[in-house]
Amino acid sequence: MTTQAPLIDAPKRRNRLGLIIVAVVVVLAVVAA
DSSP: OOSSOHHHHHHHHHOHHHHHHHHHHHHHHHHHO
16 A cells, blocks of 8 residues: 555645545445445
8 A cells, every 4th residue: 555546645644634635535446335
């Protein structure tokens, strides 16, 4: 879970909050799918 997508790498480098939000969205997308 280090180099999965540039969209995730950008907020991850900015702050951990962005990574958490992206992670939650990804989990919700997987559960919905």
